[in-house]
Amino acid sequence: MKPGPRRSISQSDIVDAAFEILEQKGFAAVSVRGVAAALGLTPTAMYTYFPNKQALLAGMVERMLGRLGLDQVGMATDASDAGSPASPADPRPRVLALAGALRELLVGRPGGVGLLLAAPLDGPNATRIDEQLLAAFTDAGLDLAAAGRAAHAVRVHVLGAVAFDAAEAGRASDAATPPEHPPAAASHTLWDDLESFPLSEAGRALADDPAERFAWGIERLLVGLLAAAPAPRR
Amino acid sequence: MKPGPRRSISQSDIVDAAFEILEQKGFAAVSVRGVAAALGLTPTAMYTYFPNKQALLAGMVERMLGRLGLDQVGMATDASDAGSPASPADPRPRVLALAGALRELLVGRPGGVGLLLAAPLDGPNATRIDEQLLAAFTDAGLDLAAAGRAAHAVRVHVLGAVAFDAAEAGRASDAATPPEHPPAAASHTLWDDLESFPLSEAGRALADDPAERFAWGIERLLVGLLAAAPAPRR
DNA sequence: ACCTGAACACCGTTCAAGT
């Protein structure tokens, strides 16, 4: 009952097992060998299903992005179809909902950000999200070129914000570790006479929570993106 | 002439060697063992200088960020000191210069982005860049809380944009590889009847170059960040 | 203090072979 030409599992089962490892041990622990072991397979059997680790990660990203947009954001798209037909629609609620949902998705799972950064974002689900962003901006009256740039700006902002939050969270969990060695790079900077950063230091006290500053930033970005564009300028 | 209590090299030498590997073979090739070998040391000797690989990477990030701000952007800071003393200054040129320089820094070196994402951004050089961003926004009339949020939005945007560009560049260089296996994730989506994305497809034709869309996005973001704030609102 | 050598517990991937 060991070998034999039986397709004992599916690609989907492999992605399942990989997500279990991701959520329990983090992104760094997702390995071809580990996933194979979790399924009772040899590492080499994995290469029947995926050409390499990158493809596995791409499959995970697609699955993850598939969790988005079918519930919350899909309704927003319907509403715009049934709503005002000719007049330019305000894209802000749709974009805010989409960006917020994407952030939740990535911040919720432990290794979510690492996953997104590790694989290219060109699968069908990634493209679908793109399409929704583009639709929101073209519905608002932007031409396709401007909508493309605006959508990219939103993508970039969400990805960057989530990456930053994840880095900060990781730093906080490492905080118990004593330094023991000096900061390791103090020598090659103008760092002699206790250079101080008063604004940064004062600002640290009133840092607001990640979700709040994310919403604030996206809203500000949208203001900028829509400031010059809704009125056709040529 | 092999062992012996002689500090044959310095932390700085190690970071030098690591950068050489980074620039020639990319971020994935930067390993403790590889750097040690390049210096003629055993891997274990590295742990005399750095407690772990993370610390090495943090040292590299600090060195990298040290290349910034001392030339181009430092002048901008001086100009604001000597310029208009009481009236709120337009932060846009300063922020644009800083963001652009940071982007160049990260896009220029092959593994630059990977490096930035791998290590926490809390070293002195990272803090110095923060301080410059904060100063630009407080000089423009924002209170410290708003300036902090604005600076974070800029940070986030730059990081996200560069990460995206790097991912796209990596994808382009892999383009020669034939697929051979199916996209690996097609099964678990609503992907049956040739779902099409007309906007995304049409938009791909008129995508502009990364540096241009980056400048556009940052400028739009700044418009949004400054829209509600310069006039003291309470 | 600075370094070596051996070792531990891992990686991704390839290849020849079995059913």
Added chain:
DNA sequence: ACCTGAACACCGTTCAAGT
């Protein structure tokens, strides 16, 4: 077609020992 077993060329990190 699907899988195993052995192997290649790597990882980060620890430990005991040398000078």
